[in-house]
Amino acid sequence: MACSKIFSGDIPEVMQNIIENLRDDIKSLYSCILINRNCCFLAIPLLWEDPFSVKYRNNLSHHFIDTYFSFLNENDKNKVNKIKFHKSDIKSLYKPLFNYHTLIKTLDTFRMELHIISWLNTTNNDHGTSNEKTYFQLITSQDESNEEFRLVKANKWNKGIRTICTILFNLFVENNVILNKLHIIIDFSNIQLINSIYELILNNPTFISNIEEFTFHLFNYDEQSNIIEQFLSSLPSNIKHIEFFFKSRNGGEKDIITDLINSQSQLTSIKMRFSYYMLSSSFLDSLKNSSNTLTSLYFGSDFTFDFYDTLSNLTQLESLQFKDCDLDSNIFQSLLEIKTPLKIKTLVIKNIRISKIIEIELFIQKVGYYIKNLVLDIEYIYGNNDHFKERLFDAIINYCEKIQFLHLGHIDYNIIPKLSKIISNFNNTLKFLTLEVKFFHYKHFSYNIGINDDVNELKISSMILKLLCDILPLNLCYLDLNLVINPDDLKLLFDNCDQIDFKRLLIRNRSSHNLDVTLKTTKDFIKNKNLDYLSYSIRDDPKFRNNLELLFKEIQSFVKMKNYYDLAIKLDHNEEAIITSTSNELNKEKKHVEIKDEKEVIGLYGLNIIENVLQPPIQKVEVKTYKVLNLDSSKTLHKYKSDLDRIYGKTVPPHSGEGHFCC
Numbered sequence: 001m002a003c004s005k006i007f008s009g010d011i012p013e014v015m016q017n018i019i020e021n022l023r024d025d026i027k028s029l030y031s032c033i034l035i036n037r038n039c040c041f042l043a044i045p046l047l048w049e050d051p052f053s054v055k056y057r058n059n060l061s062h063h064f065i066d067t068y069f070s071f072l073n074e075n076d077k078n079k080v081n082k083i084k085f086h087k088s089d090i091k092s093l094y095k096p097l098f099n100y101h102t103l104i105k106t107l108d109t110f111r112m113e114l115h116i117i118s119w120l121n122t123t124n125n126d127h128g129t130s131n132e133k134t135y136f137q138l139i140t141s142q143d144e145s146n147e148e149f150r151l152v153k154a155n156k157w158n159k160g161i162r163t164i165c166t167i168l169f170n171l172f173v174e175n176n177v178i179l180n181k182l183h184i185i186i187d188f189s190n191i192q193l194i195n196s197i198y199e200l201i202l203n204n205p206t207f208i209s210n211i212e213e214f215t216f217h218l219f220n221y222d223e224q225s226n227i228i229e230q231f232l233s234s235l236p237s238n239i240k241h242i243e244f245f246f247k248s249r250n251g252g253e254k255d256i257i258t259d260l261i262n263s264q265s266q267l268t269s270i271k272m273r274f275s276y277y278m279l280s281s282s283f284l285d286s287l288k289n290s291s292n293t294l295t296s297l298y299f300g301s302d303f304t305f306d307f308y309d310t311l312s313n314l315t316q317l318e319s320l321q322f323k324d325c326d327l328d329s330n331i332f333q334s335l336l337e338i339k340t341p342l343k344i345k346t347l348v349i350k351n352i353r354i355s356k357i358i359e360i361e362l363f364i365q366k367v368g369y370y371i372k373n374l375v376l377d378i379e380y381i382y383g384n385n386d387h388f389k390e391r392l393f394d395a396i397i398n399y400c401e402k403i404q405f406l407h408l409g410h411i412d413y414n415i416i417p418k419l420s421k422i423i424s425n426f427n428n429t430l431k432f433l434t435l436e437v438k439f440f441h442y443k444h445f446s447y448n449i450g451i452n453d454d455v456n457e458l459k460i461s462s463m464i465l466k467l468l469c470d471i472l473p474l475n476l477c478y479l480d481l482n483l484v485i486n487p488d489d490l491k492l493l494f495d496n497c498d499q500i501d502f503k504r505l506l507i508r509n510r511s512s513h514n515l516d517v518t519l520k521t522t523k524d525f526i527k528n529k530n531l532d533y534l535s536y537s538i539r540d541d542p543k544f545r546n547n548l549e550l551l552f553k554e555i556q557s558f559v560k561m562k563n564y565y566d567l568a569i570k571l572d573h574n575e576e577a578i579i580t581s582t583s584n585e586l587n588k589e590k591k592h593v594e595i596k597d598e599k600e601v602i603g604l605y606g607l608n609i610i611e612n613v614l615q616p617p618i619q620k621v622e623v624k625t626y627k628v629l630n631l632d633s634s635k636t637l638h639k640y641k642s643d644l645d646r647i648y649g650k651t652v653p654p655h656s657g658e659g660h661f662c663c
Helices: 002-007 011-020 026-032 037-047 064-069 074-082 109-126 144-154 159-174 191-203 225-233 254-262 281-288 330-336 358-367 388-399 413-425 455-471 487-495 515-527 542-555 575-587 598-604 623-630 637-648
Strands: 106-108 181-186 213-218 241-246 269-273 296-299 319-323 346-354 373-381 405-411 432-437 478-483 504-509 533-537
Touching (some): 011 037, 026 037, 064 159, 074 159, 106 109, 109 159, 159 191, 191 225, 225 254, 254 281, 330 358, 346 358, 346 405, 358 388, 388 413, 405 413, 432 455, 455 487, 487 515, 504 515, 515 533
Parallel strands (some): 213 241, 269 296, 319 346, 405 432, 432 478, 504 533
């Protein structure tokens, strides 16, 4: 089919299909904009669908927010120029080649605030105020999302941030943007922002008419409840994924949540985190209206009553997740009483406290044949009946056959023998493995508190590492260890992993001893492996951090080192797609495109190359992979070959004075 389109001259459609398949591959999309004009015009919209999701960086020569500012009207430019720490006169910014502000499809108020803070910090540094407070400092060993949250919280009363947010919202709305995803986070400080947003949306309903994914985090419902209710009632009825997080005093928001869910006709996934009193019977009944479409449920709330009537109607469920809550065993008893077979592919039970495990054991027996992704991390069992965990592991061994993603937490002495059987049992299917030791000292849950290694934790970690030497599947491509590591045990594991083709190795070392030796052991191992990514997390101690920075410098030429939370696989409402795409990514050969400055690419999507006419990096591209993108039916083979030599054999020429690529 593709060949017939090529020889018939229908090249644009072929190019569009190819580039569409690169949607999540930033580096390849970036390379596409340098190939020719058509590829550039197809790739740019994908790169600018969700600019606020990228990691912000300080000291950028050009921030993408500057590009948005170039499209502002004079009134809004004056408002921005009045804000302290402006980088340059906004009025002097030129309009770029593309209308970038019309391409956005995903909008996240939290990420927007984060990037605005970054922009303010960058402009501040440009004025030579080296002694000014830095807004953000990356701590390798911690969850960056938490650091980002604290960053925004520290600047929550900055009116300039709120003003710029409103200006950008107005820019998008006035230019007829139609969003696909909208994520809103509201607390005490930015409640006024929702007022401005609502007014804009009320006057321009098409802005959210095509929303498929909606996230709403609210930390103070008591104020402006009428505005919030009106805003939520204005949402379209075709949303596919809804995520709620509410933290308020009276639970008055449960009625508007119920109304919103009742209004939906295509809802496939719900993720909810709020207090137990929010789970009213009317709310649970609203889930029944989506019984034919709902495939994923995520609960982060405690349960205190029977759930059977609701669950018995949700026969299409494929993903069921319980996290960070007290879980009544009657929930699983209700699931056991459903006569219709449940084809649960993803089961997550993480950081929960439960009275009994027997119902979970029976539930795994019922759905085990279908489970592919399993997270089992039971924090506490009331009544000290930890021995039931052994029976739970037996159920996994005896009834699960297809597990490819396995995450086991709170591993203790009594389940080490079962751990060996579980991993060996999935030798042919297991590709992603995460193991976490049970931490006996509460302070070990924090990387920042210096305490001596617990003897129990060290022994269990040692047993796990020695155990893995003989049982890791050969097709395992992802290994995530959260242990108290003895470097001798780690070396023993590495020495026995020569035949395993890891692509991602994630290590969270809770030990405070022999870190130099552990880092050297890790470095020696990855030098001889075809590893794509490495994450190594340690406590935020200056000495430890310096050693980690040294490791980064030594290995960056042959492996990419990233923050743990950038590499860790997070099961969400689209976990099946996440696992599949990650598996494909890790199993394919290394990219043939080499980019000189990856951070600039990820941070700016090639803005410096397109807009500022900087010298682009050298591109090394395998001709047979991309030749379809450059083929023109009117060209002779000789002319085509000369074009390839010019494009791929040398540095890609910058665009001409008219704003077009020479190629």
